[in-house]
Amino acid sequence: MRTAIVFTTKHGATRRVAEEMKALRPDIKFDLINLREEKNPDLDHYSTVIIGMPVYQGLPSLDVEHFCMDYVSLLRSKKLGLFVCGVLPAGEDRNREMDLAYSIPLVSHAAAYEFINSSYDVGKLNFIERFMLARRAGRNTPNRESCSKDIQNFMKRMFPY
Numbered sequence: 001m002r003t004a005i006v007f008t009t010k011h012g013a014t015r016r017v018a019e020e021m022k023a024l025r026p027d028i029k030f031d032l033i034n035l036r037e038e039k040n041p042d043l044d045h046y047s048t049v050i051i052g053m054p055v056y057q058g059l060p061s062l063d064v065e066h067f068c069m070d071y072v073s074l075l076r077s078k079k080l081g082l083f084v085c086g087v088l089p090a091g092e093d094r095n096r097e098m099d100l101a102y103s104i105p106l107v108s109h110a111a112a113y114e115f116i117n118s119s120y121d122v123g124k125l126n127f128i129e130r131f132m133l134a135r136r137a138g139r140n141t142p143n144r145e146s147c148s149k150d151i152q153n154f155m156k157r158m159f160p161y
C-alpha cells in the first residue's frame, strides 16, 4: 500500500506536517509531492492520497484547487485524506475556511478531514506578514505540541489499524 501526500507550502509548515505524518507510520510507504514542483503527478499507483495546503487570508491554495478539479474522479476512487494548515482558533471562521478549501464531492468521500494548527517560523515572515498572522491567530497560539496532536488525530482517523 502506497500513500501520496500532495501539498503546497509557502513557508515550509505544510511540508513539516507531511513529514511528521510520514514519520508516524514507518510501516507505510509515503511519497511527498509538492505541487509547485510537480504539477501533474501520476497517482495511479497509490491506494491512498492525502492532500494538504496552508490557508492565507482565508483563501485556499489555487494550486491545490486546480489539482482537485483536474483529479476529482481519480481522487474519489482512492482512500482520501484532506487537511488544511492554519492558525485560526476553533469556531465559525475556521469552519468557513474548511468549507471553502475542498469541494463537497471530495469532503464527502474523505476518510479524514482535519484543520491542523500549524506552528510556523515567525522569523521567516516580514513585518506585514507577522501583523496579518497575529490578526488571524488572535489568542490561538499554535505550537509544536498542538500541531502534533492534530496530526496524530488525523492519522488515527486515516489509518485506524
Ligand SMILES: Cc1cc2nc3c(=O)[nH]c(=O)nc-3n(C[C@H](O)[C@H](O)[C@H](O)COP(=O)(O)O)c2cc1C
Residues within 6 Å of the ligand: 008, 009, 010, 011, 012, 013, 014, 015, 054, 055, 056, 057, 058, 059, 085, 086, 087, 088, 097, 118, 119, 120, 125, 128, 129, 130, 132, 133, 136
Ligand atoms: C500573511 C499570513 C496570512 C495568514 N492567513 C491565515 C488565515 O487566513 N487563516 C489561517 O488559518 N491561517 C492563516 N495564516 C497562517 C498560515 O496558514 C500557517 O502559518 C500555515 O501553517 C503556513 O503554512 P506554510 O508554511 O506551509 O505556507 C496566515 C499566515 C500568514 C503569514
